[in-house]
Amino acid sequence: MRYTGAEVVWECLVREGVxxxxxxxxxxxxxxxxxxxxxxxxxxxxxxHEQAAAHAADGYAxxxxxVGVCAATSGPGATNLVTGIATxxxxxxxxxxxxxxxxxxxxxxxxxxEINITGITLPITKHNYLVREGKDMARTxxxxxxxxxxxxxxxxxxxxxxxxxxxxxxxxxxxxxSRPGYRPVLRSTPYHVKRAxxxxxxxxxxxxxxxxxxxxxxxxxxLRQFAERxxxxxxxxxxxxxxxxxxxxxxxxxxGMHGVAWANLAVQxxxxxxxxxxxxxxxxxxxxxxxxxxxxxxxxxxxxxxxxKRVPTFLPMVGDVRFVLEALTAELTExxxxxxxxxIESWRTQHPLxxxxxxxLPPQEVIRALHEITDGQGVLVSDVGQHxxxxxxxxxxxxxxxxxxxxxxxxxxxxxxxxxxxxxGHPTEPVWVVVGDGSFQMNLQELATVTQERLPxxxxxxxxxxxxxxxxxxxxxxxxRYIGTPISGPDYVQLAASYGIPARRVTTxxxxxxxxxxxxxxxxxxxxxxxxxGGENVYPMVRPGTSNADFMEDPRGRAQx
Amino acid sequence: xxxxxxxxxxxxxxxxxxxGNLFARRGYNVESFTAGASELPGVTRITIVVEGSGTxxxxxxxxxxxLIGAVKVADVTADKExxxxxxxxxxxxxxxxxxQEVVSLADLFKARIVDVSSTTLMLESTGEPDKLDxxxxxxxxxxxxxQARTGAVFMGRGAKILNxxxxxxxxxxxxxx
Numbered sequence: 001m002r003y004t005g006a007e008v009v010w011e012c013l014v015r016e017g018v019x020x021x022x023x024x025x026x027x028x029x030x031x032x033x034x035x036x037x038x039x040x041x042x043x044x045x046x047x048x049h050e051q052a053a054a055h056a057a058d059g060y061a062x063x064x065x066x067v068g069v070c071a072a073t074s075g076p077g078a079t080n081l082v083t084g085i086a087t088x089x090x091x092x093x094x095x096x097x098x099x100x101x102x103x104x105x106x107x108x109x110x111x112x113x114e115i116n117i118t119g120i121t122l123p124i125t126k127h128n129y130l131v132r133e134g135k136d137m138a139r140t141x142x143x144x145x146x147x148x149x150x151x152x153x154x155x156x157x158x159x160x161x162x163x164x165x166x167x168x169x170x171x172x173x174x175x176x177x178s179r180p181g182y183r184p185v186l187r188s189t190p191y192h193v194k195r196a197x198x199x200x201x202x203x204x205x206x207x208x209x210x211x212x213x214x215x216x217x218x219x220x221x222x223l224r225q226f227a228e229r230x231x232x233x234x235x236x237x238x239x240x241x242x243x244x245x246x247x248x249x250x251x252x253x254x255x256g257m258h259g260v261a262w263a264n265l266a267v268q269x270x271x272x273x274x275x276x277x278x279x280x281x282x283x284x285x286x287x288x289x290x291x292x293x294x295x296x297x298x299x300x301x302x303x304x305x306x307x308x309k310r311v312p313t314f315l316p317m318v319g320d321v322r323f324v325l326e327a328l329t330a331e332l333t334e335x336x337x338x339x340x341x342x343x344i345e346s347w348r349t350q351h352p353l354x355x356x357x358x359x360x361l362p363p364q365e366v367i368r369a370l371h372e373i374t375d376g377q378g379v380l381v382s383d384v385g386q387h388x389x390x391x392x393x394x395x396x397x398x399x400x401x402x403x404x405x406x407x408x409x410x411x412x413x414x415x416x417x418x419x420x421x422x423x424x425g426h427p428t429e430p431v432w433v434v435v436g437d438g439s440f441q442m443n444l445q446e447l448a449t450v451t452q453e454r455l456p457x458x459x460x461x462x463x464x465x466x467x468x469x470x471x472x473x474x475x476x477x478x479x480x481r482y483i484g485t486p487i488s489g490p491d492y493v494q495l496a497a498s499y500g501i502p503a504r505r506v507t508t509x510x511x512x513x514x515x516x517x518x519x520x521x522x523x524x525x526x527x528x529x530x531x532x533x534g535g536e537n538v539y540p541m542v543r544p545g546t547s548n549a550d551f552m553e554d555p556r557g558r559a560q561x
Numbered sequence: 562x563x564x565x566x567x568x569x570x571x572x573x574x575x576x577x578x579x580x581g582n583l584f585a586r587r588g589y590n591v592e593s594f595t596a597g598a599s600e601l602p603g604v605t606r607i608t609i610v611v612e613g614s615g616t617x618x619x620x621x622x623x624x625x626x627x628l629i630g631a632v633k634v635a636d637v638t639a640d641k642e643x644x645x646x647x648x649x650x651x652x653x654x655x656x657x658x659x660x661q662e663v664v665s666l667a668d669l670f671k672a673r674i675v676d677v678s679s680t681t682l683m684l685e686s687t688g689e690p691d692k693l694d695x696x697x698x699x700x701x702x703x704x705x706x707x708q709a710r711t712g713a714v715f716m717g718r719g720a721k722i723l724n725x726x727x728x729x730x731x732x733x734x735x736x737x738x
Contacts, residue, residue: 122575
């Protein structure tokens with residue numbers, strides 16, 4: 001049977017099990033959208049800006065482990081995807097981005113809405129394609145999905161000229177594809193496993209570092225068993241939060257620039273770091289010359305390029321985090337590190353995470369109230385900035401893979417559009433969005449999509465009238481000159497109302513429980529505008545370029561001691 | 562330190578841009594870059610000579626290996642058992658007085674004279690890059706009007722070959738496990 005190129009695209013998506021696509025139409029993409037009428041099994045979500053389509057596909061992929069799909073037209077449609085694609089690239093999120101292109105015959109002539117999107121996205125995709133013949137379409141789509149989800153996942157872009165979309169072609173979906181030279185290594189060698197096991201058995205102060213790779217490899221249970229077997233504490237990166245329940249006695253929470261004190265002290269005093277699917281990001285390590293000075297590093301990652309990239313490695317182990325964890329657990333007998341764990345507990349007691357806010361509504365209290373109402377079991381999407389760090393510190397994630405945020409790229413405006421996708425992955429419960437007023441205003445147009453899709457997304461705006469994280473740096477490092485950081489905004493309650501979304505304003509801590517209860521009880525979406533204290537800083541904080549052991553604590557806390 | 566990377570890459574659009582991006586992003590100056598057909602159909606052999614520190618280049622090689630379409634990437638810098646050849650075309654200014662001297666130098670270096678005009682001689686020489694450097698050095702006083710070098714290609718001695726053909730990626734295995 002003959003198909004048009006556009007039909008081939010949807011046939012391929014159906015075969016890949018795709019049932020939802022976030023997209024925005026346009027001139028060159030017309031044939032693609034026209035053919036969609038024949039595929040009712042694919043739910044098409046019209047977003048209000050292409051960036052949101054990419055973030056939604058990203059959120060869906062993180063929440064489900066499946067490949068998220070977004071689509072846009074040529075030119076500005078394609079360029080609007082760029083931030084979303086880069087966000088997915090930095091956080092290793094499987095995504096296929098489909099862009100329409102001007103007709104093949106006019107490519108390279110600066111035709112209307114022509115842009116070289118494969119050139120633009122070259123450094124921010126795992127791979128990309130410009131399809132120039134209908135016969136290549138099916139194989140390309142197959143490869144795109146294969147590459148996006150295997151190995152270290154990432155975004156793959158497929159650019160489809162309009163005339164290829166309309167031309168008739170044969171359709172044969174290849175059963176398998178292969179790329180010479182592309183062979184992700186999944187299992188470590190027995191030699192490496194033995195050596196690693198020996199190093200772990202010899203360690204006196206081991207710390208497990210859980211990164212995003214634990215989620216990607218669905219290694220939550222393997223991580224718990226491994227940690228229990230070797231009786232070692234688990235420190236998370238930002239994206240590694242919710243890899244182990246925060247209730248678990250071995251879970252320490254997040255380390256790094258705004259990590260909790262006891263987690264940073266554990267890393268800095270460790271004699272062995274067992275890094276699982278994390279890439280030693282600078283926000284995690286702090287100054288490299290001061291990083292974990294006594295520790296040997298055992299680094300497990302599916303991407304060999306991450307090993308030894310920033311921190312010299314004692315033992316590299318290339319492989320899938322789950323397989324490696326299982327192999328190590330099988331190799332090791334029970335260990336006992338009670339003295340080490342007691343030492344960490346004493347650090348926890350000496351440097352607890354407290355709320356010192358003097359204002360009517362300290363922002364940390366908002367996160368704590370969210371924790372209460374969801375019992376730590378909520379599905380959370382956070383944006384980027386101070387509120388993101390407060391979520392990481394004060395929300396105790398008791399549910400696995402329940403926290404989604406832009407880590408590597410730090411993309412402001414991520415949360416609301418990403419929640420569209422996370423919600424699609426969790427259709428039966430509300431998704432909570434925690435977002436600053438600055439970040440919210442970057443993509444608030446997606447309120448219309450929330451309403452259109454009748455999604456029960458609960459939006460918690462941490463509204464402090466500042467670009468808070470930048471303001472904090474200005475206060476601490478730039479003489480408290482607040483240039484360009486005070487930010488105004490609309491009346492968010494009225495704004496929500498104009499989209500048909502019920503909303504409430506919260507100005508004191510006392511109002512929080514009732515406000516959150518109202519949000520949760522509402523059938524559909526809800527918005528809380530939390531007027532939090534604009535002068536709050538995130539503590540602890542490690543000054544850039546210094547050791548993670550030398551964190552600054554809240555000066556008000558110190559004053560009381 | 563000067564490093565030599567030899568790679569086999571699939572012959573497809575944008576491969577050159579992908580490779581160039583790796584070096585450009587990290588601010589490396591590529592000394593030479595050669596590309597040509599390999600013994601495998603549809604696979605191009607690339608030789609890159611680049612200046613850089615060992616650890617930084619190790620990262621480039623790793624990122625290079627990650628490119629989809631890179632079949633094999635090897636840093637052969639430390640490999641003693643290999644041959645390196647490069648071709649040079651050079652146009653030297655001559656007068657009736659100096660012409661014979663340039664011809665003898667060409668002989669000495671086993672360079673061929675491939676073109677003659679009243680004021681220039683064009684020499685062709687193929688050999689190890691060092692030898693070409695020396696040839697250029699002795700020609701310099703005569704006035705080098707134009708020069709073109711291909712960049713070196715490298716190949717290991719003996720029976721072993723760069724490509725030990727890899728097994729195709731196994732999508733299915735990953736997905737079912």
